[in-house]
Amino acid sequence: MLAVARLRFDRNDERVFGPLDFVVRAGEALLVTGGNGVGKTTLLRVLAGLLRAGEGQLQWHGEPCDSLPADGIAFVGHLPGHKADLGGIDNLRFAVGLHGCRHGVSPITALAGVGLAGFEEVPAGRLSAGQRKRLALARLLLSPAPLWLLDEPYANLDRDGITLVDRLLAMHLGEGGAALITTHGAYAAPPVRARELLLDTQIPDPHDLNRGDAVESA
Amino acid sequence: MNTPTLPRAAGAMLARDLRLAWRRRGDTLQPLLFAVLVVAMFPLALGSERARLAMLAPGAIWVAALLASLQGLDALFRSDAEDGSLEQQLLAPVPLSLLLACRMLAHWLTGSLPLILIAPVLAQLLFLPNYLLAPLLLSLLVGTPLLVLLGSTVAALTVGMRRSGMLLPLLALPLYVPVLVFGAGSVMAAAQGQDWLGAVLLLAAGLALAVVLAPLAAAAAIRIALP
């Protein structure tokens, strides 16, 4: 689905990451790991199109492109991505208006799917950090995009939340989607077909480790 | 409904902004109250003599409208930038300029339109002659959207910064000068018995241009200004 060649990013004339080469295939997840400050978030933002890469080539479904198509990616970053004054249902309706909607899912079912049923009208600012993260995941659930770019999706979540993320990933990958996930590595890998991309501070060195190829059986 | 259509996205954006303005009604009304206060300052400073106030009335009301327009600018994009909504808007498969245009429309609807509606009251406070009310309202109707469009473009440039304080008014005011000149000037021209419609038509022409160019410029500005 996504192929990246010689991707490089500089800030203030200092190399942040690169040159990187990797692919993300349909039905699999790429875990981007590495310590703090090594450039994982920046890599995700470059792929999302929020930052412009210094150099490199992207290929989407085999076609070279300057940046990934907006309707092909769903991005969940560090920031909540929704308005604190609006309730979950209003926030999700807005997201649907902007990004479109996956077949068979609606804002209400999405909220139920992430465990926020009954919290539709509560202003998002009054939710706990974990609940806000779930709201962002509901947005993910609604998105029709095939590629998910997730920046530290396990942050702020309790054990149920982590299971939720894994379940959503498994469902998405099972339907032929793909995901690129940054993680510290402190959390266990999701039980899906995944590969790992390790970003190092000085020497960028992509490893390709097969982390088990069993598809999760829910 | 897989990919969003443009009208649908525009409608969603407008609905969201109007809903947000309603949730924070107090904040949304503040520029309006500010304008009323500014207008009230003039008689307090200059005395309540009818003729003098009547002469100042068009300019004073226009200045009040201009200052009120500056009030709401800072917050226009700040909240979206801080909570990540702006990111999501950047990543949407619809043009950012369309979303920003809806933003600006909502801002005008909630900020400037109420001002135009109470302009007759403000005119009464300053003893504006009745025959000048129509030119005043028309000039405000055409001029305030222009203020919103120009101001939003400048506000988009400061979107990455923390509290910008007085910077935003400093940046926006030189761009506001033509709007103020033609807007207030049209009413002054009417007061002198000269042709005033020409100035309003000039403003309208500027508005037509700005409606197209300002959202595009603001979208470019946001991309440049975001870290």
Place this chain on the structure above:
Amino acid sequence: MKSPILWFNQLGSPPNFHAFASRWMPWYFGTALLLLAIGVWGALFRVPADYQQGDSYRILFIHVPCAYMSLFVYATMAIQAAIALVWRIKLCEILAMACAPIGAAFTTITLATGSIWGRPMWGTWWDWDPRLTSELVLLFLYIGVIALDASIEDRRRGARVAGFLAMIGLINLPIIHYSVYWWNSLHQGQTIRLLGPSKMDSRMIWPLIATIAAMQLWFFGSLLSRARTMLLEREAGKAWASGIACSDGTRASQ
């Protein structure tokens, strides 16, 4: 002989620009001072007095070049900013931001000399003359660009953001100019214009050309000087910059 395009391209590299600026700066400043001296001498001693304004008009030989430069520098700034935004050339970002203080200085001199010129005629130091009012708004545009650039920590992003503002200002400049003239005609009718419709006597032209050329050259010299300094500041960590610092100062142990 290198092709001009190649030469231009190479000029974009910081060490080359530094060498170029250092070499040519003294020439620009020197020639500018010479021409300025010639122009001022001509303006004060050689050119006849104006039949209407007497001797007080002579300040126009400073006022007019500065007014022209204030607009020229703004246009240059906006063009550099456009190039910097489209092609992401670091040197153009620096050049654009270096233009701003120079342009603001020219504008301030224009306002000051305009005020001095108008005093004998108006009786006051300021008369909201349309051209001067337009210059005043221009000054605020410059200050806005400088302030915006200064308020952003990332130097490159600051230059790009302020440059975009400069571009918006450039589009607005003719509109502002026209609106101020309309405003003036509406409220004050015809006032005594500073530079009246009467054409200048041909004997009076040559010092003006000298001072205009002087200001232009001064601008180039000043621009090179500022840009060179800004370049050194931003590239402080690089090898070539430390090399220059070492060679200019006391020699470090080899």
